[in-house]
Amino acid sequence: MSHHGKNLAYVLLIVAFIAPSTVHGQTVRVDTDHATNSFIPNQSLGAGIDRIPAAAVEKYFGQPALPAVLAAGWQPVTYRQNTELAVEAWHWNPQGTWSDPSGKGYFTGSATPTETIKHSYGYPLPHRGFTRNEGTETHGFSRMTDGDLNTYWKSNPYLTQHFTGGSDALHPQWVIIDLAQVQQVDSLHISWAEPYATKFLVQEWLGEDPMHSPTRGVWQTFPLGVIEHGHGGLQVLRLNATALPVRFLRILMTESSNTCGDHPSSDPRACVGYAIRELYLGTTSADGEFHDIMRHAADQEQTTTYCSSVDPWHEASDLGTTHQAQVGFDLLYRSGVTRGLPAMISIALVYDTPENAVAEIAYLKKQNYPISYIEMGEEADGQYLAPEDYGSLYLQWATALHRLDPTLKLGGPSYQGTGQDVETWPDASGKVSWTQRFVDYLKQHGRMSDLAFFSFEHYPYEGCRIPWGSLYDEPQLISHIMQVWRDHGIPADLPMFITEGNLSASASETFMDIFSGLWLADYVGSFLTAGGNGVYFFHYLLLQMEHGCNDSPGTFGMLTVDAQYKIEQPLPEFFASQLINLEWVAPGGDLHEAFPARSDVDDGAGHAVVTVYAVKRPDGQWSLLVVNHDQQNVHRVKIAFADQATGKSDSFGGSVEISTFGKGQYQWHPGHTRYVGHAEYPAEPSVTAETFGMADPDGPILHTTQNVSAETAYELPAASVVVIRGNIHAR
DSSP states (O other): OOOOOOOOOOEEEEEEEEOSSOBOOOOEEEOOSSOSEEEOHHHHEEEEEOOEEGGGHHHHTSTTHHHHHHTTOOOSEEEOOGGGGGTEEEESSSOEEEEETTTEEEEEEOOSOOSOOOEEEEEEOTTOOOSSOSSSOOSOOOSSSSSOTTOOEEOOGGGSHHHHSSOGGGSOEEEEEEEEEEEEEOEEEEEEOSSOEEEEEEEEEEESOTTTOTTSEEEEEEEEEEESSOOSSEEEEEOOSSOEEEEEEEEEEEEEOOOOOSSOTTSGGGGSSOEEEEEEEEEEOTTSOEEEOOOOOSSTTSOEEEESOOOOOEEGGGGOOOSEEEEOHHHHHHHSTTTTSOEEEEEOOTTSOHHHHHHHHHHHHHTTOOEEEEEESSOGGGGTOOHHHHHHHHHHHHHHHHHHOTTOOEEEEEEOSOSSOOBOSOOTTOOOBHHHHHHHHHHHTTOGGGOOEEEEEEOOBOTTOOOGGGGGGHHHHHHHHHHHHHHTTOOTTSOEEEEEEOSBSSOOGGGTSTHHHHHHHHHHHHHHHTTOOEEEESOOSOOOOEEOGGGOEEOSSSEEEOTTOOEEEEOHHHHHHHIIIIIISOSSSOOEEEEOEEEOOBOSSSOBSEEEEEEEOTTSOEEEEEEEOOSSOOEEEEEEEEETTTTEEEEEOEEEEEEEESTTTEEEEEEEEEEEEOSSSOSSOOEEEEEEEEEEEEOOOEEEEEEEOTTOEEEEOSSEEEEEEEOEEEO
C-alpha cells in the first residue's frame, strides 16, 4: 500500500483521441519509473456503514438486500460512529453499568458477551451547550439559553488538570453567543452552576463569522472584560461604559473553582471544569435596569450558543427516540457484510469515557471479531473541538486502549467532509492549521507513535450546486488536500485513509444522474494514484430517497428502495463501484501497482476531457479505468505502451476485456411518480404518491471481448466509464 522502490521500466501510455469528425494527436501518459502507489483491494477499497432507521436494520443485513449490496464489490467496512455528530453518548452495548447505580452518570458497556447485539443507541447529552453544530444533528438545543435555571451546560471534565496532568489554562474552555445580527451591548449576566470560572475573559469578535471563518477576524477583550476573581451564582458584568455593536461574544475560561455540582461529589468529574445555567446579554440603562436582548427557549429558535466541549454525563431517561440505530456489533460481524475481513471500528471520544472505549474493544476481541484499525472519535472539527483538546483526549484514550492491547492501530481525526485545510483560531504563535497543531501536540508529548493512520472525509461539492464541469476538479481536489496534510506534518509513511466520502453531504438529484458514476471513478482512481492507502465509499447500505435542496430527490445509497425498504433499482454509483472493484482491479488480497496519468487532452480551458487510471494487476494484466467527461461526444482511442528506457513500444494484443457504462446503459428520468411513505422512520408507513424519478435503462454494464492489435481503436461513449483490460504484446 505504500510507495515502493522496485526498478520498473518507464512506461508511456499513448492514447490518441479521434472525435467523430476530427483526429487529434492527443495523448495520455502514465509515467512509471516507479509506481506511485501499491495497494491491496481487500484492504484499500471499502465502504462505510452508519446509523440507519431501526426498522431497516435487520432487513438490510439479510436477504435479499445484503447480497445486492455486496454485489457492488466493496471489500472491508468502516463502522461510522454517528452519535458524536448528534452530541450524544453512545451505548454500543445496551447492557452495562452506570457510575451512579441509580441509572445515571457515565455509562460503560459490558465487555462480557451475553445476548446478541443487533442495535445500539445514542443518548442526547443533558448538559449540552450547542443550539446546533456542524454535524448531522438537527435536534436538541443549548441549555444556556433555554430559559430554565434547573438545566445547565458543563464542559468536559477530561480536559481539566485532574485528567490531563497540566494546568487548566492549557485547555481553556469557552462558550459563544451568536446574536444573529449586530446588536448594541454593554452588559452580560452569567448564572453559574458549579463549578464556575474564577478567571475568564469576555470578548467580542471583530471580523466575519468566527465559527465558519476563524481566520478572518480576531477576538478582542471588552474594556471591562478581564475577570480575575469570578464568583458563583449570578454574576453581573458591565463590559463597557457605553454600548458597543456586537454580534458574537465569547467567554473564555482559564481557571475553575473546582467546586462540586449537583452530581455526587465522590466522582471527581462532578467537581472540575465549568458550568453555566443561563446567559443574559444586553444593555443597562441609566436607571440601572438591565435589558436582555436574547431569546430564551427550549428549542432551536433560542439565541444560538456554541461551546468548546460537553460533559458526557447523562441519564437512562435521556434515550428519547429509538427510530434510528447504530448497527449492533454482533449483527455487523455475523451478517456477512464484513466478508470476514478485519473492519475499521470507531470508538466514541468527544462525548464518552476511556473506560467505555476499552470495554468496546475488549468485547470485540472476546468475540474474535477482526479489527484492522480503530478510528478515534467522529468529526471533532465539526464539534468545534480545539486540536489541543482533541489531542489530549486522543492520548488519554490511546493510553487506555494500548494498555488493553499495545498492538492496536489507532488514528483519526476523521475530519468532516472537506477539500481544503481545516483552520481554527490562531494559537499564541499564529498557527491556524488544525492538522499542524494536532501533530505538534502529539510530538510535544512524545506520542507520535500512537498515531497509526490519518483519516479524513471527502464531500467535495455543495448539493444542488454541482455543474457538469465540476467533474474536472476531482483529481486535483484529492491530490491537493493530501499534499496539504503532508505539508502540515503528517509523515510521508503514515497511512492516509478517506473513511467516508461521496459527491456531497447533501442529497440531491445529482446522485441519480450518471454524473455521480463518473465522479466516483475519478475519486477512487485519483486517490489511489496519489498514494492513498484506503478509501471507503459512503453509504454502503440501502437508504430511502429523500428530498434534497430544490426539493429534488436524492439518496446516499447505491440502490433505491421503497417505503418498506425493498430494492427498486440500482444507481450510477452502484455500476461505477462494480467497474472499480470487479473489473479494474482483481478482487482479493494480492498487490496492485498504480501508475500516474496525465493528459494533454483538454477542453480548451485546460481541463482534461478524458482521465485514465492505470494499474498493473497481480495476474500481469494492465487495466485502465477511463473516464470520458464529454457529455455529447464519443471518442475513439488508440492505445500504445512505450518503454522509454529501451525505446521498445508495446500495445494490447490478443483478447482484451472491455467493460462500458455510459448513457447506453443508464439514463435518469426525473419526475416519474412512485409511491412512498411519509412517516420519518415508518414501521408500517402510509403510502401516497410522490414524484421522484426513475432510471431507464438501469444497467447492466456492457461487457465485450475483442481481439486487438496496435491499430485497434477503442470506443469511449459520451459521459462514460470504461475499463480496458488485457495483456501487453510487443509490436
